[in-house]
Amino acid sequence: QITLKESGPTLVKPTQTLTLTCTFSGFSLSTSGVGVGWIRQPPGKALEWLAVIYWDDDQRYSPSLKSRLTVTKDTSANQVVLTMTNMDPEDTATYYCAHKPDYYDSNMNVWGTGTTVTVTS
């Protein structure tokens, strides 16, 4: 059974750097084709894809946020870390990580429950 769980601060101040950790079980990020994606959802708004990291350390980022995002993996610890710099109140959202089982298909078949981040001074 695949599970993922996001963790990190619930409150950050503007201009600070956000670091979120996705801790997962039931799969390995050393398996060919597998990835972990990050998605966020501002209150009352649509899902927004942020980034994905694959088994081979290939990283892809949303063009609109690329300059602010970094995603890394610790395969032995079964963790993926998302870093977002220069946080702004508009970054207030629920942040999800998700299992991406196939490099070539867009589907993310198991999601974490999400973690809510509020950006406020």
Place this chain on the structure above:
Amino acid sequence: SELTQDPAVSVALGQTVRITCQGDSLRNYYVSWYQQKPGQAPVLVMYARDNRPSGIPDRYSGSRSGSTAALTIIGAQAEDEAEYYCSSRDSTGDLLVFGGGTMLTVL
């Protein structure tokens, strides 16, 4: 967004509803569909155009024609009321994108 969805759709209980997603990248890449209920994480309900994950009722089906993909629910139930998002690769094929979501109301 590179994927366009109707903001809202309604269907009478037991009837059939089609939720669409339009985008040029859909000519080349499969779409995934997610269901999201209030306060919950999204759940994958369809992928690779017409594949249902385990546990998703067979009243859900997927299709694609040209640049438009569709999620069809035959015999909609009250529990199908939710927000539905499509997702696929972008036009470059390197990145992922979501549609703006469709709120399905079951009357």
